Amino acid sequence: MKRIKDKEKYVRLQIKRERHNTKRRLRGRRKQKRIGRILQGKDKRERKNWLRMFREYGDNRIRAPKILSLLNNTEDTVRFLQRINSSWKKRKPVFVVLKEVEQIDHSATTVLLSLIHRFQVANIKFNGDFPQNQEANKILHESQFFERLEYDHPSSRDYTMKRDNQIIGEAGTQTIDPKTALEIREDVSQTITGTSDYVFPTLHPSFIEVMQNTYEHAGEDEGTVHWWLSINHDKNNHSVTFHFIDFGRGIVDSVLNKENNRITKAFKEYAWSLFNSNKFPDIIIRLLNNEHKESKVDYYRGKGIPSLKKALDNNRVKCLSIITNKAVVNVAQNTTSVLQTDFTGTYITWVLNNECEKKIWIKK
Amino acid sequence: MDQKIKIAVRDFSETPGPREKVQGDFSAEFFVETVLDPEFQKMDADVNLKMEINLDGTLGYGTSFLEEVFGGTTRNKGVDFVRDRIEVISEEEPWLKDEIKSYVDDVEKHNKESN
Numbered sequence: 001m002k003r004i005k006d007k008e009k010y011v012r013l014q015i016k017r018e019r020h021n022t023k024r025r026l027r028g029r030r031k032q033k034r035i036g037r038i039l040q041g042k043d044k045r046e047r048k049n050w051l052r053m054f055r056e057y058g059d060n061r062i063r064a065p066k067i068l069s070l071l072n073n074t075e076d077t078v079r080f081l082q083r084i085n086s087s088w089k090k091r092k093p094v095f096v097v098l099k100e101v102e103q104i105d106h107s108a109t110t111v112l113l114s115l116i117h118r119f120q121v122a123n124i125k126f127n128g129d130f131p132q133n134q135e136a137n138k139i140l141h142e143s144q145f146f147e148r149l150e151y152d153h154p155s156s157r158d159y160t161m162k163r164d165n166q167i168i169g170e171a172g173t174q175t176i177d178p179k180t181a182l183e184i185r186e187d188v189s190q191t192i193t194g195t196s197d198y199v200f201p202t203l204h205p206s207f208i209e210v211m212q213n214t215y216e217h218a219g220e221d222e223g224t225v226h227w228w229l230s231i232n233h234d235k236n237n238h239s240v241t242f243h244f245i246d247f248g249r250g251i252v253d254s255v256l257n258k259e260n261n262r263i264t265k266a267f268k269e270y271a272w273s274l275f276n277s278n279k280f281p282d283i284i285i286r287l288l289n290n291e292h293k294e295s296k297v298d299y300y301r302g303k304g305i306p307s308l309k310k311a312l313d314n315n316r317v318k319c320l321s322i323i324t325n326k327a328v329v330n331v332a333q334n335t336t337s338v339l340q341t342d343f344t345g346t347y348i349t350w351v352l353n354n355e356c357e358k359k360i361w362i363k364k
Numbered sequence: 365m366d367q368k369i370k371i372a373v374r375d376f377s378e379t380p381g382p383r384e385k386v387q388g389d390f391s392a393e394f395f396v397e398t399v400l401d402p403e404f405q406k407m408d409a410d411v412n413l414k415m416e417i418n419l420d421g422t423l424g425y426g427t428s429f430l431e432e433v434f435g436g437t438t439r440n441k442g443v444d445f446v447r448d449r450i451e452v453i454s455e456e457e458p459w460l461k462d463e464i465k466s467y468v469d470d471v472e473k474h475n476k477e478s479n
Binding site: 174175176177178181182185199201202203204205208209211212215216222223299300301303304307314359362364 | 374377378379381382383386387388389390421422423424425426427428429431435439456457459467470471474
């Protein structure tokens with residue numbers, strides 16, 4: 001009779017185990033070597049910090065591009081965002097490496113703040129380091145990015161962040177709080193005109209349009225996707241820039257999905273091939289020009305996005321740009337481009353300045 | 365002389381909101397339910413009664429608010445009711461009148477296409 005350990009089945013199992021253990025040992029050795037190389041030349045304190053971060057965030061250190069801006073370096077910034085978003089989907093903690101960032105603007109700080117909010121609401125760790133470039137560091141500090149990192153548990157899913165009475169971040173799923181809208185009016189008027197006596201007729205409606213767009217179209221169900229609004233006051237140039245972002249499905253995806261729902265499966269494939277990514281900006285332009293028709297039942301809907309274009313055409317807003325899915329549309333300059341990386345979400349920015357139409361505000 | 369019911373949206377809110385109540389505060393749906401519907405009942409009882417809606421004095425309107433108020437009323441009460449008996453005042457933002465007209469026209473066009 002054969003002994004158990006000589007049986008063929010047992011031997012096969014032993015070989016398999018040994019192979020697995022060897023792989024694991026080698027992987028561990030490679031990891032140790034890699035860590036050793038990284039820690040080489042670092043002093044004791046730096047080593048300790050690095051190892052603490054490594055224990056918390058593992059290998060998931062996502063390096064930001066040197067120019068962190070959705071407007072000036074869209075492709076690299078979107079790629080960076082998508083890597084962070086992919087970690088969010090996998091519920092992996094993220095450490096954002098910002099030290100090499102040389103230029104950062106408010107489009108990027110808005111995105112970073114919205115990402116922190118997204119991770120914190122999902123209870124996933126999110127951290128980052130400081131840019132070595134002083135100017136970039138200053139902009140990031142002013143955005144309250146670092147304070148936000150330390151704010152571990154948001155008490156509510158919706159909240160407002162303020163600095164010097166200026167809204168720098170407001171998150172929500174519904175449309176804007178009326179009280180906030182009134183506060184914004186006063187601040188915007190003060191920055192642009194030097195007095196708080198004016199109201200810009202597109203100020204409040206543009207919030208309603210973009211927020212309602214997120215509410216109705218960004219998620220599978222209505223009101224499930226968070227938006228984030230950031231308002232940047234440029235007191236030197238007397239202008240106010242608005243950055244609005246959501247991480248929903250994106251406008252193009254929403255349009256295509258709707259079209260596909262109304263048609264048969266065979267036609268669905270045709271529609272997708274027809275609307276390949278090169279044509280994504282055309283879809284946005286069609287929407288802006290009100291050439292996209294809603295279904296016969298909802299024929300009266302879908303007027304929000306076109307109204308932004310109308311506002312631009314009638315000198316009620318400036319510098320309107322939209323980035324969604326793979327489409328980049330600078331509506332103000334009438335230019336479009338296609339991204340290599342899919343930006344799952346919608347980013348809209350616009351500017352109000354002294355050239356925009358305004359009226360006297362009569363207090364109640 | 366025809367009598368007029370005068371409504372100023374500013375009395376309802378300085379910050380008119382989205383289309384539906386679930387979408388946020390001061391929605392068009394809430395405005396229609398609480399402000400317009402009771403007045404429409406009076407108008408139904410008296411055919412000579414007209415309505416004047418003043419849009420001035422607010423922070424501005426989203427398209428969905430105006431569409432729900434005027435397009436929605438057109439869908440519920442008919443094109444003639446809105447055209448003949450509701451007058452819109454908008455001195456601060458005169459373009460809103462054209463927008464409202466286009467919403468009413470859209471409903472009329474849709475009704476014609478459906479029939």
